Amino acid sequence: MLAERKNNMEIPKTMKAWVLGDPEQLDLKEKPVPEPGPAEVLVRIDAVAICGTDLEILAYGLPAIIEGGLPFNKNFTPGHEYMGTVVKLGPEVDEFHIGNRVTVEIHAGCGRCERCREGMYTACLNYGLNYGEKNKGHRANGFTTDGAFAEYAINHINTLVHVPDHMSDEEATLVVTAGTAMYGLDALGGLIAGKAIAVTGPGPIGLMSVAVAKALGAQPVILTGTRDGRLELGQKLGADHVVNIRRENPVEAVRRITRNKGVHYVLECSGASNGLNEAAQMVNRGGRVCLAAFPHEPVPVDIAYLVRNNIYVYGIRGEGKSATHRAMAFMEQRRFDATIIHTHTFSFEEIPTAIKYTRERIEDAIKVVVKMS
C-alpha cells in the first residue's frame, strides 16, 4: 500500500487511518486527507513511535482532563511521536518547504490564553478546544487532534523541527522523547554541567534523560531501575553509575556514590509509589525534583521533608519551551546515540502489534517504531 511513496508528493483525497472506537479498539479506516490552514502544513507520515501515553489514551482517554470528554468513538486517530515529509503548505506559510523532512512536537498552544502568551504552550488553558463552536486553535496531535497512526497529519508550524539528512526516520521519531527530557532539565534550572543528577526509572524518558543530562555536562549521572538490561543501556547513554534497586536501596546508593552529599537534581521517571519521597531524600538541601512520571493513585508523600529542606518539585506536561529543538541540536551533533532505545520496527498495518509489543514489553521492547514504507 505504501510502496514508493517516498518520492511521491501527490496527495490523494483519502487516506488510511487507524481510528479509536471503544477503549482499546483500533480499526483501519479510510478518512479524508485533511487540509492545512493558516500557519499549518500537511505532513506525510514516514515513521511513528509508540509511546506509553498512547497506551493510556487507548485505555483511559486523555491524560489532561479537558472539556469535551473522552476520545472514544469520535473518529479519532492517535499517534504522537512521528516524523515525516512536508507535502502541502497552508496559506502564507513560507517557514517550511514542500519536501522538508520534519519531526514533530505534540503541542501547539491556542496562542490566545494567558499561558500561551507567556510561552507555556504545553499548559495551554484552552487545552483540547479545537473543534466547532469552541475552536480556540489548540492542537495536541494524537491527544486531542488527529495524530499519526495515519498516512497524513496536519501540524502547526510551531511543532515542526527540521531533520538533518544524516538522521534516519526511525531516529527522528525519538526526538520528542529527548525533548521531554530536555524540558525536565530546563525546569530544574538549566545549568546542568557539573551538577550531580539522579534519574529514577530507565524507561524511554528516563534513558533519554540520562543522555541529555550527560550531554549537558552533568556529573555524576546516576540511573536507578530494576532491570540490568535497561541499566546497561543507561550506561551506554552516559550514566556514570547505575543502581539496581532490587539489590541496593536507591537513596543509600545515591548517598554512597555522592559521598553523602546527595545530588542536586532528580528526574523522577519511574512513576513508582515512593518515587517522590525517595527523590526528595536523594537531593541535598535546596535540591530540586522533576516529576516526569506518576503513579495512578494518590500516594503518601512526606511534605514536611520538602518544606524543611527547601525542595522544589516540578510536574512537567509534555515538551515545552521548544526543548525538542534543543534536543535535536544534540542529536544532530551526535552527542548520544538515541537509536539505542529503538528496539523493534513494524509496518503501518502492524500498528496493533507494535502497541502490543510496547504494552507487554515483549522481547524487552523499549521504543517500537512503525515505519511507513
Added chain:
Amino acid sequence: MLAERKNNMEIPKTMKAWVLGDPEQLDLKEKPVPEPGPAEVLVRIDAVAICGTDLEILAYGLPAIIEGGLPFNKNFTPGHEYMGTVVKLGPEVDEFHIGNRVTVEIHAGCGRCERCREGMYTACLNYGLNYGEKNKGHRANGFTTDGAFAEYAINHINTLVHVPDHMSDEEATLVVTAGTAMYGLDALGGLIAGKAIAVTGPGPIGLMSVAVAKALGAQPVILTGTRDGRLELGQKLGADHVVNIRRENPVEAVRRITRNKGVHYVLECSGASNGLNEAAQMVNRGGRVCLAAFPHEPVPVDIAYLVRNNIYVYGIRGEGKSATHRAMAFMEQRRFDATIIHTHTFSFEEIPTAIKYTRERIEDAIKVVVKMS
C-alpha cells in the same frame, strides 16, 4: 530587672536567659553575655515574638534534621522572632552602629557551602555546624545557635534589618513573619500584581501572606480557613474574599470566585492533610503552589494531577533572598498594618505564659510578643 535598660548601653558580664533542658522544660538561668566575632554584633533584645516553630523546637527539636542532634540539655536558648538594639560591634564592623534599632532574620549561612555561594543561605549545607571542631559558621538563632529568650544575642550582620523610628518594638518583631510570606511569593515567581492568589490557613504566616500579596498588587486575594475571626483579620489585611471551609468546599469556592479560571498561585499555610491536593486543584494549568506549612505525617498526594497540569510546588525553608528586608520596606511604608496579628504582650519573666498562650491559642492568640521592659 529590665527597668531603664532602654538607654543603657552598658553591657554586663552575665545575663538572664531561658534555657532548654528536657523537652518542654525551660528554666531561667544566668549565662555569660556572648562576644561578637568578625561580621557580628551583640544585640540587646527589646522584644521577641513567639512562633509556632518555637513550640516545635521545645517539644521535638529542630525542624531541620542536622548533624549534632537535638537541642535538649545543651544550655540552648530558643527564640527567633526578635528585635533589639545594637550594643557592641565585632571587629571591623562598620555596617551598623551602636544604638541602631534592628530586627532580625533567623538564618546566616556558613558562606562556604555551595548553597550559600548561590545565595540560598536558608538551605545552607552546613546547617547547624557552628560549634567546636566543625565550626563552619552557620547560624540560625533560636534554632541552632542561641536565640532571644535572653537579654542579649549575637547576630551576623547579614541578619540585621534597620527598624525605622516610627515603628514600635512589637511591630518590628513581626517583620520576619512578613519576610517569610515575601519569600514564598518570590518562590512563586515574584511578579504578583494582577495575579489571583489563594492563601490557605489564616495563621500568622497566612495572614502576612495576604498582606504582602495585596501590597504587591495581587487580585483577587482569597483566604481560606475555619475561624471567622481569623478570616475577618484577613480582610483587614487585604483579602478580597474569605472562605470558611466549614461552610464551603475551598476548591469550589476558588472556582466560583475566579469564574472557573482558578488562581495563579497558592500559598499553602494550613499544614492540613489535604492542603497540597486542594491547592493543586485551586490553581489553573501551569500554576504554582508554595508550601509554607506541612502536616507532620506523610499524606496521600495526587502526583498525577501535578504532572498532568504542569504544576510546580515549592517547599520553602525560612525567609531567604533577603525577603525580610523587602517586607520591611512595605511595613516601613505602612502598606499594611501588621500589628493586627499582635494580640498579646507579656514580660520577659512571663515567657512560659507567652508560650502557653501561643500553644493553646488562649483568647484566640495569634502573635504573642514578649516585651523586655
Added chain:
Amino acid sequence: MLAERKNNMEIPKTMKAWVLGDPEQLDLKEKPVPEPGPAEVLVRIDAVAICGTDLEILAYGLPAIIEGGLPFNKNFTPGHEYMGTVVKLGPEVDEFHIGNRVTVEIHAGCGRCERCREGMYTACLNYGLNYGEKNKGHRANGFTTDGAFAEYAINHINTLVHVPDHMSDEEATLVVTAGTAMYGLDALGGLIAGKAIAVTGPGPIGLMSVAVAKALGAQPVILTGTRDGRLELGQKLGADHVVNIRRENPVEAVRRITRNKGVHYVLECSGASNGLNEAAQMVNRGGRVCLAAFPHEPVPVDIAYLVRNNIYVYGIRGEGKSATHRAMAFMEQRRFDATIIHTHTFSFEEIPTAIKYTRERIEDAIKVVVKMS
C-alpha cells in the same frame, strides 16, 4: 458627529479616520469599518492619548526597522494609546463580550515565530508582517496596523485589558504607559520592594515609572529632570527625592541620597546623550539599567565601566509580558493617581491640535487625551 455614541452599539459601514499621507500630513477621511477575524474584536474608540512615539511615526515612520518600509501614503491610521468599547466579536471569541470597556496594549505577536513562542511578543520576528502574501498575523496597532485616530479599530484579544467601572475613559488611556514602566521593572528583575531606584527623565514613562516602582515598594525612588514642575508631579506620584539636574550633578545627587551606596536599578527615560553613562555611575556594582528612551544619534558610552562593574543593560521595546494587565491591577486598586499626568483634552476633530500640544509641550502638556464624545 460622535454624539450619543456611548450607548449605541450599531456599527456603520464606514467611519471617520485620520490618515497619514506624506510625513506629518494627517487628513480626516472616510474608511470602511474593519471586520474582526478569529481571536479578534472590533473596538469602538472612546478615548486615545497622544504618545511621543506618535510624533516619531508621523515624522519618520516606524521605530522598528521592518520589511515593507515606511507608513507614508499607505492609507495608514496612527494612534496606539486608546481605550473603548467592544462592539463586535470575531468568530469563536467568548473571552470578551459586547459592551465590555477595554483598554489596549499595542503588540499582538504573530504567535508563530521563535520569540512569540517564548512569550516575547513585543520582539516578534515577524514584526509588521500583517498584510498580503506575507500575512503572519503580527499586529502593532498604530504602528504597523491601523490604530485609534479613528472611530473603530480591530484588536487581537490578547491586547485587551478590562477597564473597571470606576475608572474614567481618560485614565484608562494611560494604562499602557504604566504598563511600559512595569515591563521595564520586570526586565530589571521584578523584585522591587526595598530596592533603591533612580528614574531619569520625568516624561510620561518616567513619571509612571516612579508611580509603579513606588507601588511595588521601591525605596528610595529618586527622580531626575530639568523642570521643577515635572519633578513636583513625580513627588506626587511617589518619588522620595527629586533632583533638578540644572542645579546638581545627578550622579553626585544619587550618591549623596544613597550615602554613597548607589541605587540598585536605573530606569533611563530621558534619552539624553549621557543617559546610559550616568545611569551606570548611579548603580552599585552588579546593578542594572533599563533603557526606555534613547538618543537619536550614536553617543559615546563607557563600555569598560559596564564590564568592570558587572552592569546589565536592558533595552525594552513596548510593554511585554502582559505588564499592562499588571499595571492595570495597581491602577484599579488606586495605588497611584495616573491622572496627574493627564493635562489636556481635545475632541476627535482636534487631533492635529492635540498632536501640536504634545510636540510643542504647550502649557507644559504631558499627556494629551482625545475624547471621542
Added chain:
Amino acid sequence: MLAERKNNMEIPKTMKAWVLGDPEQLDLKEKPVPEPGPAEVLVRIDAVAICGTDLEILAYGLPAIIEGGLPFNKNFTPGHEYMGTVVKLGPEVDEFHIGNRVTVEIHAGCGRCERCREGMYTACLNYGLNYGEKNKGHRANGFTTDGAFAEYAINHINTLVHVPDHMSDEEATLVVTAGTAMYGLDALGGLIAGKAIAVTGPGPIGLMSVAVAKALGAQPVILTGTRDGRLELGQKLGADHVVNIRRENPVEAVRRITRNKGVHYVLECSGASNGLNEAAQMVNRGGRVCLAAFPHEPVPVDIAYLVRNNIYVYGIRGEGKSATHRAMAFMEQRRFDATIIHTHTFSFEEIPTAIKYTRERIEDAIKVVVKMS
C-alpha cells in the same frame, strides 16, 4: 630552585615571590609564606598562566576602581590563573585535604554585602577590602590580594576546584578562562543547545567561549577575528563558521550564515570600538549580547538600536556563579581540548619573559603558562 618540590609538602618560612613596584616593575623577592585563616587553605603553586588582565594590572592597576587605590609599591604579587597543591589547611577546613590538586577562581566575595548574599560574589560591594581596619574578607587573588607569581598563595575554599588526575598542570590553569566563558553564557540565559551564537574576537576568552558554547550544544557557532591562525584554532575548538573580518563584514557574514535570521547571542570578546554596535546588528530582535571585553575609551554606541530591538547587554566581571566548576566538568569529560590555546611554557624565574611573550604576542602566543618545576 623548585626541583623535587612535587612531593614535598614541607612548608618553608619564606618563599620566592615576584613583587610589583612601580608600573611594569616586577622584582623577585623573598616574602613570608602566608598562613591560612578560617575557610582558607595554603596552595603550593604548580603552574600559572599569564592573562591579558595581568598586563593591565602591571601597567595601570586594578580593573575595578576600588577604595585603597593602586597596587604599586605595596609589596603586591600578581598572578591569578593558577593551579597547585593544597599543603596546609586553615582551622576547621575539612572540605579539602593536604595533597589535593586544585585549580582556582579569582574571586572570593566578602560574604557580608548585599551582592555576595545574593550569590553575585564577583560583584562584591566590598571589593578590595581585605586589609587592616576595613578587612571585610574580600579576596581577588592576583587583583587585590597576593596572587601566584610566587611559590605559595592563600585561597578561600570557595575558590578551589578539584583537578582530576588525568589533567596536566598546564591544562588546569586554563579552567578559569573556560569558566569566564561559561559565566558569559549563563548571563545570556544558560539554555544554549540549538541556539545560534557569534563569538567576536579569538583571544583566550573568545576561543574558550567557542569551545564551551559548542559543548553546550550551540549551533551554529560563528567566530570572527582578524587572524586566520586564530580562526583555525577556533574551528578545532568547535566553531562551525569562521569569519576573517579583514575579508568580510562580520555583520553581513553572520546574516549570510544564518540566512538573514541573525544569531540569538553574541559573546563580545574583541574589545573593538564597534564591537557592541556590530554585536547588536548580529542578534535578532530580542537577542542578547555579553560584553567580556571592552575598549579603553568611550565609543559611540547606537542606543536607539538596542531599545528598538529589545536587546539586552550584559557586562560581566570575572567568573561568577561557580561557572569555573561547571567549566571544569566539561574539561574533565574531555568535551574540548583546551590545551590548544596553550602555546608557550616558561619557568618561574622567566615570568618577565612569559609576560613579554603575552604582551607582544611573540610567536602568536595565546596562553603562556609558567610551570613551577
